[in-house]
Amino acid sequence: xxxxxxxxxxxxxxxxxxxxxxxxxxxxxxxxxxxxxxxxxxxxxxxxxxxxxxxxxxxxxxxxxxxxxxxxxxxxxxxxxxxxxxxxxxxxxxxxxxxxxxxxxxxxxxxxxxxxxxxxxxxxxxxxxxxxxxxxxxxxxxxxxxxxxxxxxxxxxxxxxxxxxxxxxxxxxxxxxxxxxxxxxxxxxxxxxxxxxxxxxxxxxxxxxxx
Amino acid sequence: xxxxxxxxxxxxxxxxxxxxxxxxxxxxxxxxxxxxxxxxxxxxxxxxxxxxxxxxxxxxxxxxxxxxxxxxxxxxxxxxxxxxxxxxxxxxxxxxxxxxxxxxxxxxxxxxxxxxxxxxxxxxxxxxxxxxxxxxxxxxxxxxxxxxxxxxxxxxxxxxxxxxxxxxxxxxxxxxxxxxxxxxxxxxxxxxxxxxxxxxxxxxxxxxxxxxxxxxxxxxxxxxxxxxxxxxxxxxxxxxxxxxxxxxxxxxxxxxxxxxxxxxxxxxxxxxxxxxxxxxxxxxxxxxxxxxxxxxxxxxxxxxxxxxxxxxxxxxxxxxxxxxxxxxxxxxxxxxxxxxxxxxxxxxxxxxxxxxxxxxxxxxxxxxxxxxxxxxxxxxxxxxxxxxxxxxxxxxxxxxx
Numbered sequence: 001x002x003x004x005x006x007x008x009x010x011x012x013x014x015x016x017x018x019x020x021x022x023x024x025x026x027x028x029x030x031x032x033x034x035x036x037x038x039x040x041x042x043x044x045x046x047x048x049x050x051x052x053x054x055x056x057x058x059x060x061x062x063x064x065x066x067x068x069x070x071x072x073x074x075x076x077x078x079x080x081x082x083x084x085x086x087x088x089x090x091x092x093x094x095x096x097x098x099x100x101x102x103x104x105x106x107x108x109x110x111x112x113x114x115x116x117x118x119x120x121x122x123x124x125x126x127x128x129x130x131x132x133x134x135x136x137x138x139x140x141x142x143x144x145x146x147x148x149x150x151x152x153x154x155x156x157x158x159x160x161x162x163x164x165x166x167x168x169x170x171x172x173x174x175x176x177x178x179x180x181x182x183x184x185x186x187x188x189x190x191x192x193x194x195x196x197x198x199x200x201x202x203x204x205x206x207x208x209x210x211x
Numbered sequence: 212x213x214x215x216x217x218x219x220x221x222x223x224x225x226x227x228x229x230x231x232x233x234x235x236x237x238x239x240x241x242x243x244x245x246x247x248x249x250x251x252x253x254x255x256x257x258x259x260x261x262x263x264x265x266x267x268x269x270x271x272x273x274x275x276x277x278x279x280x281x282x283x284x285x286x287x288x289x290x291x292x293x294x295x296x297x298x299x300x301x302x303x304x305x306x307x308x309x310x311x312x313x314x315x316x317x318x319x320x321x322x323x324x325x326x327x328x329x330x331x332x333x334x335x336x337x338x339x340x341x342x343x344x345x346x347x348x349x350x351x352x353x354x355x356x357x358x359x360x361x362x363x364x365x366x367x368x369x370x371x372x373x374x375x376x377x378x379x380x381x382x383x384x385x386x387x388x389x390x391x392x393x394x395x396x397x398x399x400x401x402x403x404x405x406x407x408x409x410x411x412x413x414x415x416x417x418x419x420x421x422x423x424x425x426x427x428x429x430x431x432x433x434x435x436x437x438x439x440x441x442x443x444x445x446x447x448x449x450x451x452x453x454x455x456x457x458x459x460x461x462x463x464x465x466x467x468x469x470x471x472x473x474x475x476x477x478x479x480x481x482x483x484x485x486x487x488x489x490x491x492x493x494x495x496x497x498x499x500x501x502x503x504x505x506x507x508x509x510x511x512x513x514x515x516x517x518x519x520x521x522x523x524x525x526x527x528x529x530x531x532x533x534x535x536x537x538x539x540x541x542x543x544x545x546x547x548x549x550x551x552x553x554x555x556x557x558x559x560x561x562x563x564x565x566x567x568x569x570x571x572x573x574x575x576x577x578x579x580x581x582x583x584x585x586x587x588x589x590x591x592x593x594x595x596x597x598x599x600x601x602x603x604x605x606x607x608x609x610x611x612x
Contacts, residue, residue: 015568027246027572034563051567060412066331067313068322084320087239087309089249090327096412098560101246102309104572105238137238137309201411 001144001158002178002185002194003050004210007165010035010048014157014166018052021145021156023120025129026108028101030142031157050166052157053078053099053142054197054205061091061100061141070139076206077143079123082134091139096201103129105136121147144168154180171206220592227589230582234306241582247565248556248577253307255552256587258403259432259545260300260594262425265400266433268293268341268392270459275344275382276389284447284455287607289437290345293396295601297338299594306586326405333399340392347381347388352606362604401426407551415492415555420477427470428547434463435517435540442534444602453530460533463540464521470547471514488558495554500576504546513543553577 010033018024018031031052038045059078062070069084070091092100107116107129119126120135124147129136145155153159158166158180167178169185176185192210199205233241244251271289273279305311317331346366351373353363370377404425407416438459445452481489496505517536519526526532557576559565565575579587601607 027570029568029570029573032564032567034561034567036563049563051561051564060410063324064327064406064409065322066325066328067316067320068325069316069320084313084316085310086313086316088307088327089244089309090325090406090410092246092249093556094410094412096560098247098564101572102239102244102249104242105240106572131238134310139309 001052001055001155001207002167002169002171002188002210003207004163004165004167004192005047005049006210007163008033008048008050008161009163009165010046011162013160013162014050014052017156017160018142018145020115021148022122023115023118023129024101024140025103025116026106028103028140030099030101030140049209050157051097051099051197052144052155052207054097054203054207055144057204057206058202060094060096060203064090064094066090073146075149077146077149078141079143079146080139080141082123082125082127082138085134085138087137087139089139096198096203097205100139100141102139103136105129105131123147124150171208220595223585223589223592224596226585227593230586230589231306233582234586235311239309241580243578243580243583245572245574245577247559247573247575248553250307250552250556251577252549252579252583252587253303255545255549256590257300257304257307258425258552259548260296260303260590261400261403262429262432262544262548263436263541264293264296264300264341264433265396265426265429266431266435267296267437268337268396268433269430270434270437270462271344272389272393272396275385276393281458282455284445284451285437285441285459287345287348287605288440288445289433290341290348291598291601291605291607292433292437292440294338294341294345295594295597297334297341298597299590301334301338303587303590326402326409330399330402330406333395333402337392337395337399340388340395344385344388344392347385349605349607350381351378356606397426400429407555412560413492413555414486414489415558418477420473421551424470424473424477424551427466427473428544431463431467431470432541432544434459434466435537435544437537438463439534439537439541440598442530442537444598449530453528453533456530456533456537457528460517460521460536460540463537464517467514467517467540467543474547491558492555495557496550499554499557500578501549501553504549508546509543509550512539513546514540517543 012033014031015029015033022030034049034051036047055076055078062072062078067084067086069081071079073079089102092102119128127135154168158168164181167183167185168180169178170176171185174186178185189208194208194210196205196208267289271286274282274286305314308314317328322328350367350370353367354371354373357363357367401422404422408418408421411417438456442456478493481493517539520532520536521527565573
């Protein structure tokens with residue numbers, strides 16, 4: 001994933017699209033937009049940074065998970081096996097990007113909203129949230145909308161981004177194009193200055209930010 | 212005084228039942244942990260119990276492995292304390308899981324790269340060793356009483372012979388198990404410290420000193436609790452009891468001084484360096500919302516007061532004062548455990564993260580909920596009940612005498 005910080009306007013459509021797509025409960029958000037204000041009036045600027053899961057190649061979460069419930073798929077996406085996750089939350093403590101959330105079993109309303117009554121399509125499993133059953137009591141995370149990718153669709157955040165700031169595609173392919181907007185991603189990275197978050201930690205995140 | 216004590220225990224036990232029901236039936240919704248502070252009060256109490264266990268176990272190995280005879284009367288209680296605290300800590304950490312019923316997966320779906328998974332294996336091995344040693348220690352007493360107790364007839368597993376040969380055999384096995392048990396106990400306790408220490412996302416934890424601090428404070432707390440229990444409940448004659456308590460409390464306080472040295476080094480180096488992400492946890496400990504935990508409990512009640520009780524001429528030979536010093540050290544170590552676990556999580560991994568998504572579970576800070584306090588303190592009460600029952604039913608005293 002490549003996120004163009006110049007194009008991000010901080011509208012949080014990615015957060016909303018993600019919550020709607022994955023039916024995440026209150027307190028659980030896979031993709032959030034962090035804000036930073038720099039400078040003093042009248043030279044003030046506001047910067048936004050969309051933070052999905054970094055899908056690290058050397059992920060701390062999968063290393064520390066005691067049961068191997070968090071694992072790497074061959075395509076590089078870090079996934080969670082809800083039936084093996086014991087809910088110890090070690091991965092939350094270990095994630096340097098705060099990209100994991102525990103499902104406390106809370107709902108938006110005592111009488112569930114129609115949206116909450118729908119199962120989440122995550123992992124193609126269509127689980128309905130019920131007390132005592134996964135994914136309640138599990139740790140949850142962004143999967144780049146795995147259930148959409150395997151069906152030839154793109155992550156909801158990338159699809160919905162109004163500024164075309166979120167690009168998604170195969171960065172290992174020299175001709176890899178953004179599956180949403182068509183740009184050549186390796187070329188984009190070669191042309192623009194870019195960075196990854198907390199590179200010094202050595203997790204090898206798969207999300208690049210263009211600045 | 213007795214009535215007050217029993218009333219307190221009864222009240223905490225009721226709270227325990229309520230909190231256990233709320234947790235196992237209702238999940239974690241009643242907890243105040245957040246997405247930034249995923250580990251709260253129960254994890255702090257878990258490592259507290261584990262420390263008490265490892266501390267008293269390692270003390271027992273002074274007796275059973277290294278043959279320190281003057282501590283021998285405290286041996287059975289030390290092993291009992293080691294086992295009881297393991298059970299209590301294990302209960303709390305299982306309760307803290309989002310899916311307690313899946314706890315066994317740590318063993319059956321073992322991930323070799325996870326420190327927590329190794330700790331799970333070590334925990335089981337440690338429990339098995341402590342149970343075996345406790346059985347060996349208690350067997351002669353149970354054999355002596357087996358005519359009057361069906362429970363003892365069951366527990367001695369048909370090993371009814373007690374003579375010089377079986378005693379020598381039991382001592383040999385106690386030593387062998389102790390030799391295996393020492394590294395296992397160290398592995399489990401330092402291993403728990405390593406669970407935190409390897410979390411490089413949290414600069415307040417990410418330190419090679421962390422597992423060592425865990426181990427050292429474990430030794431101090433285990434010895435101190437043993438001193439407190441011996442001073443309060445032992446039926447040894449005062450002429451034997453007070454020197455034993457004195458030995459135990461001096462040992463604990465000496466270890467505590469070493470613990471203070473390690474923590475001071477970590478504190479001063481971190482604050483002098485001043486890297487914001489690393490210094491934040493210590494600043495939180497010293498001046499955050501729970502500053503009183505460090506200044507009053509950890510330093511005042513847990514270090515200065517016991518030091519005075521041990522040093523002052525009027526109190527240093529008093530069984531009650533030294534027992535109280537043991538209790539204070541244990542309370543102080545509880546403060547240490549809280550400050551090891553929670554402040555390092557208070558600072559989010561990105562400063563802007565709590566404002567990125569507004570919800571109570573994404574907010575800054577952490578204060579335990581009523582359910583969390585009730586189960587944690589209730590578990591302490593359950594521990595006391597367990598000890599009182601064990602003291603009444605198990606032949607601890609004849610061996611001690």
